[in-house]
Structure formats: C-alpha cells, structure tokens
Amino acid sequence: MDNAQSAIFIEGTTQNRFLEFTVKDGVSLDEAKTAIASALTGDLENTMKAPHVVWGFGRSLATSLFGTDTPSDLLDFTAHGSGDNKAEATQRDIFLWIHGSHEDEVFDCARLHYQCLANICNVELEITGFKYKKDHDLIGFEDGTANPKTDEARADAALTKAGGSILLTQKWVHKLDKFESVPTSEQEKIVGRTKYENLELEGDEMPPTSHVSRTDVDIDGVAQKVYRRSAPFGNMREHGLYFVSFAKETQRHDIQLKRMFGETDDGLMDRLTEFSTAATGSYWYIPPAAQLAALRK
Numbered sequence: 001m002d003n004a005q006s007a008i009f010i011e012g013t014t015q016n017r018f019l020e021f022t023v024k025d026g027v028s029l030d031e032a033k034t035a036i037a038s039a040l041t042g043d044l045e046n047t048m049k050a051p052h053v054v055w056g057f058g059r060s061l062a063t064s065l066f067g068t069d070t071p072s073d074l075l076d077f078t079a080h081g082s083g084d085n086k087a088e089a090t091q092r093d094i095f096l097w098i099h100g101s102h103e104d105e106v107f108d109c110a111r112l113h114y115q116c117l118a119n120i121c122n123v124e125l126e127i128t129g130f131k132y133k134k135d136h137d138l139i140g141f142e143d144g145t146a147n148p149k150t151d152e153a154r155a156d157a158a159l160t161k162a163g164g165s166i167l168l169t170q171k172w173v174h175k176l177d178k179f180e181s182v183p184t185s186e187q188e189k190i191v192g193r194t195k196y197e198n199l200e201l202e203g204d205e206m207p208p209t210s211h212v213s214r215t216d217v218d219i220d221g222v223a224q225k226v227y228r229r230s231a232p233f234g235n236m237r238e239h240g241l242y243f244v245s246f247a248k249e250t251q252r253h254d255i256q257l258k259r260m261f262g263e264t265d266d267g268l269m270d271r272l273t274e275f276s277t278a279a280t281g282s283y284w285y286i287p288p289a290a291q292l293a294a295l296r297k
Contacts, residue, residue: 001155003163003288007052008229008246009154013099016129016231017110018169018242020282021094021121029064032120036065036094037296039116042109044293050102051109055292056095056167056284065295070285073250074166077281081261085269087170087278092124095169095284097229097244125280127171127242129231137232137241139179139275141191142198144228146216157225158246163288165246168226168253171233171280174240179275190271207271214259214270217252224252240276250283 001009023032043053062070080087096113100106114123137143148154158165179187184195192212193200200206206213217224229244247253257263260270 001151001159001163003290004155004159004165005054005286005289005292006048007054007097007099008158008165008227008286009151010048010052010099013050013052013101014131015100015103015106016127016242017096017098017106018125018127018129018231018244019094019096019098019110019114019123020090020092020125020169020280021096021117022124023061023093023121027120032061033065033295035117035120039113040292040296042112044289044296051098051100051106053109053113054095054097054286056097056286058091058093058095058282058284061093062285062287066285066287066291069162069164069287069291071160071164071166071249074285075250075254075283077168077283079281080257080263080278081269081273084277085261085273087257087261087281089282090124090280091282094121095167095282125171127231127233129233129242132232137230138174138176138234138239139187139191141187141193141195143230143241145193145198146212146225147228148225153225154227156248157252158227158248160248162291164291165248165286166250166253167284167286168243168245168247169280169282169284170243170278172241172243172276173238173279174276176239190275208266209268209271211260211270211272214268215256217255217259219251219255224255226252226256243278246286253283 076091079089192210226247262269
C-alpha cells in the first residue's frame with residue numbers, strides 16, 4: 001500500500017464529492033498536463049491531511065499520460081444488460097474523489113480543483129455523497145460488508161503490483177418506493193442478507209438471484225474480491241448510491257457485472273437491478289502516487 005494513493009484507504013470520512021470530467025476538444029496533451037499539475041500541487045504535499053483526494057483517468061487519457069505504465073487490461077466501460085435492466089456506459093476522462101469530515105472543506109477543495117481544470121475540461125457529473133446511518137445504503141441494508149478487513153487483504157484486492165488500481169464507478173438511481181413496498185423478508189432475499197442483523201443468508205434461504213450470490217465470485221479458486229468505497233447521494237427527486245469499487249484487474253469488475261446482468265451461462269440476473277438503475281459507468285486507472293507526482297515534472 002506504500003506506493004498507492006493513500007486517500008483510497010483512508011476510512012471514517014463522512015463527506016464526499018465525486019467529479020467526472022471530459023477533456024474539451026482541441027486541448028493538447030501539454031495543456032492537459034499543465035492543468036493537472038496545477039491541481040495536484042496541494043494533494044501531493046498533504047497526502048494524509050483532510051480533505052483527501054483520489055485521482056483517476058480514463059483509458060485514452062491514461063495511455064497518453066502514462067504510456068506503457070497504464071495497465072494493459074484497462075478498458076473503456078461498455079454497457080451491460082438491456083431495456084429496463086441496463087447499466088449505461090458513459091466513459092469519461094478524469095475522475096476526482098474528494099472526501100473528509102467537513103462539508104465546507106470538501107467543497108472548497110473541490111472548487112479549487114475545478115478552477116485548475118475548468119479551461120481544459122467539462123464537468124459531466126458531480127455527486128455529493130454522505131454517510132447514511134451506520135454505513136448503510138438508502139435501501140436500509142449495510143453496504144460494503146464483504147470488504148476486505150486487513151491492510152494486506154485490501155491491497156491484494158485493490159492494487160496492482162506497482163500500486164495502481166482499476167476503478168469502476170456507477171451512479172445507481174434507486175426506486176426506493178418500489179423497494180420499500182416489498183416485505184422485509186423478500187427484501188432480504190433480494191439482497192442476500194438480513195436487514196437488521198446484517199447476516200448472510202445460508203443454504204436454501206439464499207436465492208441464486210440475490211445480490212450477494214451474483215457478486216460473490218470465484219475464478220479457478222480465487223475469490224474475485226474488490227474494495228468498495230461507495231456513498232449514498234441524492235435529494236427528494238433522485239437518490240441512490242454512487243458505486244466506487246477498486247480492483248487489481250478489470251476482470252474482477254467485469255465478471256460481477258456480467259453475473260448481475262444475465263450475461264453468464266446461467267442467464268440469471270441480480271434482482272437488485274429491478275429496484276435500481278445504473279445511469280452511468282466508467283472505468284478509471286488510479287495511478288500509484290509516484291506516477292501521479294511525475295505529472296508535475
């Protein structure tokens with residue numbers, strides 16, 4: 001974890017600002033590097049001081065910035081599913097996650113970064129995420145229960161050997177009224193956990209279409225673990241979960257998505273997709289701290 005961007009693993013913060021940018025047409029690589037370097041200045045000098053900042057880059061820009069250091073398996077996000085059960089693809093160029101414990105500090109930090117990047121980028125998505133109850137999703141179930149618990153396990157799930165990561169982000173818009181109309185016992189079968197005790201269902205009680213069943217994956221005996229840092233967001237008109245998931249390789253995200261959207265041999269779908277829609281989707285390269293620092297040179 002020493003080589004990674006430290007803000008990935010700093011837990012306990014309650015305020016989040018997520019920003020997705022696309023680079024404007026006609027912007028040169030040198031112009032992009034200059035703007036990014038300007039925005040990076042404070043981040044590199046205060047890596048353990050709040051607010052904490054994580055930087056990511058879409059495949060095209062990452063390849064231009066980092067060349068062959070960009071993981072070869074990094075992809076542009078493509079859509080999964082179809083019709084009402086579809087995960088949209090909205091691949092973008094620059095990702096920022098700014099988090100801390102005070103909303104004013106997070107806002108000021110986000111605004112400073114935006115001012116540095118505004119001449120080269122357009123903001124395509126801005127999400128203000130918050131802590132809901134005891135790390136719960138808005139559907140009332142605890143989120144991230146299956147996250148690795150130790151530093152070693154987190155690094156093994158999230159980081160490449162060089163200390164980088166492949167990040168998947170998705171804006172999931174919930175249909176809360178629809179979900180809350182379902183009896184609690186059925187909600188538990190949809191999720192795969194009890195709602196109040198947060199215990200995983202066992203045996204015949206665990207449906208193969210539950211969220212836990214579809215996302216708990218082994219390949220050749222290797223658990224496809226990821227490290228989630230998602231956050232609830234929203235207002236009265238639109239609300240949901242901004243999904244943030246770090247992995248050491250793209251296939252860990254890809255196989256979960258395929259299993260959720262009926263694209264594997266069994267054809268089964270995750271029932272949570274009946275109650276929430278993935279309105280955006282992007283893959284990002286999260287470079288190690290040293291690669292990020294090199295952009296200032």
